[in-house]
Amino acid sequence: MRILALIRQVLDAEETVRIRAGEVDLSASKLVVDTMDEYGVEQALRIRETGVDAEVVALAVGPERNQEALRTVLAMGADRAIHVMTELALDPIALSKVAAQVAQQENVDLIFCGGQQADWDSHALGAATAERLQWPQLTWVNALEIHGQTLTGRHDAEDGSEMFSVQLPAVITTQQGLNEPRYPTVPNIMRAKRKELRVESMESFHVEPKLKIIGAEIQVKARLHKILDGKDATAAAAELVQLLRDEARVIA
């Protein structure tokens, strides 16, 4: 079988977001593989390690720097990588069009995708990809096993968990708790150098994003500078509790 892991390169959570000319400027920032996507890669590798004859292919769509992310995933253990090069900012729906086409071209049986895209703050990529392929999707998966062509697993529900099973092909979106992604080791980093990283141009996928980002700004945290008069301590305490509960909503 062939497993496709969708990889997105996003800003490291520790980094400061910077805006230049109405766009998020990533040029001098530390970028990482979206943690949610790492769960997918790790799970694909674990499936392969159970003895299933599987090839793990990683796909990234974006500017040249995405190849760093793909090299990292290759060093984790993916067999090969595909980079669709573009400077366009693709929303999840547009991106899914590329992902679905690659899945078809590559005769993929199973797709892993992060449950949430850190930069778009969206859950749509996995769903949209599944929809385009007319495949079942299972979201926010935190446990997964494979037996032949059947996947069984679990995901969180409101007050507990739901167990499921599904026949391949399918799209699985991940979440925290599914596994603990491995680190790329130094020997594997050296080996990854020799693995295939195929670069494709965006044109062949005929994608025109309908959604365009026209501006971006940093959220300014305004301080209220509210000072409670403490002459009557009991009243001040009561007012503080009321403010924390009803205005700030930090206590129940």
Add this chain to the structure above:
Amino acid sequence: MSGPAISNPRRATGGSFLIEDLGPEDIFTLEDLSDEQRQIERATVEFAEKEIQPRIAAIEAKDFGVTKDLLRKAGELGLMGVDVPEEHGGLQMDKVTSALIAEKIAICGSFSVSFSAHVGIGTLPLVWYGTAEQKKKYLSRLASGEWIAAYALSEASSGSDAMNLRTRAKLSADGKHYVLNGEKMWISNAGIANLFTVFAKIDGEKFAAFLIEAGTVGLAVGPEEHKLGIRGSSTCPLILTDCQVPVENLLGEAGKGHHIAFNILNVGRYKLGAAAIGGAKNAFRGGLRYAKERIAFSKPIVSFGLVQQMVADSAAGIFAGESLVYRVIGAIDASLAELEKSATTTGEIQKRIEEYAVECSIVKVWCSEMLERLVDQMLQLHGGYGYVEEYSAERAYRDSRINKIFEGTNEINRLIISGWTMKRAMQGRLALLPAIQRVMDEIVAGSKSREGRDGELAEQRFLLANAKKLSLFCAGAASEKFGSELAEQQEIMGALADMMMEVLALESAILRTEKMQGRSTLAVAMTKYYAARSVRILETSAERILGAVAEGDMLRTRMAIFHRLTKHVPENTVALGRKIAMAMTEVGRYTV
């Protein structure tokens, strides 16, 4: 791996930077890292942030189980095998890669020391001097982190004068064992080590090194020291009482143990430099984060000029330090890469590295002192919070201090810097004397026009050229006065070393910035900013030397030359400092 980035790496060895003018293409810079090196750097950062960072409190509480666990994990990732040959479970990679790892591990001083003591002075003696059997027995265990190594040279009464050690070894009557007696002090990793490299004199004469396994009868580890900093690293005395070491555990040749002791130090020194850069970047990030968040007079304190000045000083220090460290290690790599074409012995490798002994010492001293200034400034901008343990600034401040002491005190290293350079000059291996003569002739002939003054760093290039001349002038004046007694004049040797350090650091920053070809305006600003500091140090050191070697008319004539060589128009370091601080503030960490 880094070879192709430099066209002629062997030119700058053993102080030759004083007499040669290199171009940007001659030096290695961080911008020249290969994709693999960057990836290994990233992998190390991930390990440091996800594995070390959350455990710092436990490490600092001397929970050595945590340290051992982390060392094993680092071993599994391959971070400890970079200097170990492949046939013994290592990866045998370039020195830049191992320096990058040392830099990124250094987010916690205690762990950094445990790690460095293990992979450096702990493991390298075996790599370089071990027999096939010794390597087979121990090396893969050390590279994997299954075993921890320690290096025991210092004693209560011999530190800098290591040759003076009192530990004795005697061959047993049956010729099967050496029997060791003595005490070792301040042994890093002693409390967690499985294997010790212990130095002793056989029959009180022959300096030798022995591999001793923990648990060997007669080897006792004393109590943990209570230290100013790096409190989470293990430091204990060792007590050897009729300790029986099998003869096959003699490391290297009897009588040549000092080669082991000293050659290892060159590697330790450049790696210490790299670790200091890592510690500096981490402390800088913490300080900057605080300065952005802390409000005083209704504004974040980072918007105030004197805070920005601390930020800019620190950033420029990191920039020059990075340039210096990776230039030197890159040159060592390129030199070693030439070797690999032929069959290489470890002796040749050491000889090549030893060629850079002066530069390794410069890296050690310069970086440890840059780090010390930086952690002081980062603590300072925390105000009262800097003085309590709540913020990491306090720990960084304490942890930095050891760097000026171990791997040879900064005083010993200063004497090596100027001493080796002068020695090489006397041996005819470095054309220092003709260069001094040229400078004198040029001065007598009157000043030449400023040649080749274009480009953004033209003024700094001019300063650098004059700094070299000034250093040679001072070295000449001091030699004239003291002749062969110069080496005994430690204050003057120290001042000469300070001048050499600034020349190398400033040159590295200038060349790196030029190699970037305008891609970073920040690099240009930091180079200019740093140059202003360099000039002050050069002037102070030169005055110290000149004032001590002549008086009266002679001194006045020399000071006229001094003024000619130090004449310059100051940069606007206020504006530069603000620009640097604002750029760092925006990104929230050190950046180029």
